[in-house]
Amino acid sequence: MQTVPTILITGTSSGYGLETARHFLARGWNVIATMRTPREDILPRSDRLRVLPLDVTAPESISAALDAAGPIDALVNNAGIGMAGAFEATPMAMVREVFETNTFGTMAMAQAVIPQFRARRAGVIVNVTSSSTLAPMPLVAAYTASKQAIEGFTGSLALELAHFGVRAQLVEPGYAPTTRFSQNSGPRVENLIPDAYAGFAATVFADYASPSAVTTEADVAEAVWTAVNDPSPRLSYPAGPDAVALAENAVGAQP
Numbered sequence: 001m002q003t004v005p006t007i008l009i010t011g012t013s014s015g016y017g018l019e020t021a022r023h024f025l026a027r028g029w030n031v032i033a034t035m036r037t038p039r040e041d042i043l044p045r046s047d048r049l050r051v052l053p054l055d056v057t058a059p060e061s062i063s064a065a066l067d068a069a070g071p072i073d074a075l076v077n078n079a080g081i082g083m084a085g086a087f088e089a090t091p092m093a094m095v096r097e098v099f100e101t102n103t104f105g106t107m108a109m110a111q112a113v114i115p116q117f118r119a120r121r122a123g124v125i126v127n128v129t130s131s132s133t134l135a136p137m138p139l140v141a142a143y144t145a146s147k148q149a150i151e152g153f154t155g156s157l158a159l160e161l162a163h164f165g166v167r168a169q170l171v172e173p174g175y176a177p178t179t180r181f182s183q184n185s186g187p188r189v190e191n192l193i194p195d196a197y198a199g200f201a202a203t204v205f206a207d208y209a210s211p212s213a214v215t216t217e218a219d220v221a222e223a224v225w226t227a228v229n230d231p232s233p234r235l236s237y238p239a240g241p242d243a244v245a246l247a248e249n250a251v252g253a254q255p
């Protein structure tokens with residue numbers, strides 16, 4: 001690790017990524033906050049902060065960002081998009097769009113940083129998935145699939161990178177009504193509830209709108225901090241009380 005360690009975070013324009021950038025800055029790390037549309041005004045001014053453009057679906061954007069970043073010690077794959085609706089009504093183009101960001105974007109970023117981590121025999125990749133991977137939830141099948149793929153990917157990757165002293169981990173956030181997630185998912189949610197699903201969907205969305213517990217941006221930033229700084233081989237870190245409860249139930253349900 002460098003004297004002052006450096007973390008690169010994707011999708012820091014809002015929500016969990018923005019708070020994670022703030023969290024690492026406040027704790028003395030060098031932070032490379034990446035955004036599709038860079039903004040300098042949403043994070044505290046610091047000579048340890050750099051804001052770089054990065055779209056995780058564009059290979060040339062990934063290589064330009066990593067060239068500009070220089071050596072890093074940690075990568076957080078936080079960038080993600082949501083989608084809700086009946087699967088039968090979801091165009092495959094939209095499913096692919098979600099996978100391009102949540103799944104292939106995460107994989108491409110990992111592939112781009114692994115060579116430097118392997119060469120230095122150090123480094124950590126934290127992939128942000130979702131509590132939807134901890135228990136099945138209705139009307140989010142394609143989104144869940146995009147995140148569940150990263151759960152399996154990260155578990156396997158962690159084993160092959162451990163050989164080189166490099167870690168790969170998962171942070172599984174619960175539902176936060178306060179990020180821009182629902183707003184950003186908006187265009188992918190409209191018209192995805194056919195009439196036959198209307199009554200069922202109304203009940204499901206009403207349940208989603210009144211959760212018994214929610215996750216905050218700070219819960220996720222803290223979980224990423226713990227994952228990055230935890231030298232143990234632990235793979236996954238649920239973040240937020242709703243996610244922690246689902247993870248505990250999942251463990252309890254195992255034979």
Ligand SMILES: NC(=O)c1ccc[n+]([C@@H]2O[C@H](COP(=O)([O-])OP(=O)(O)OC[C@H]3O[C@@H](n4cnc5c(N)ncnc54)[C@H](OP(=O)(O)O)[C@@H]3O)[C@@H](O)[C@H]2O)c1
Pocket residue numbers: 010011012013014015016017035036037054055056057078079080081082101105128129130131132172173174175176177179180181182184
């Ligand atoms: N909020 C929830 O309830 C919830 C629950 C579980 C998991 N998550 C996951 O947590 C992560 C962060 O979500 P959030 O709640 O903080 O939502 P958010 O406020 O919408 O933040 C998502 C971030 O990802 C960025 N992004 C989207 N597509 C990108 C791309 N192609 N390249 C680079 N950046 C891109 C967005 O940038 P732009 O500003 O450019 O759009 C934004 O900065 C996501 O992976 C999401 O799936 C969220």
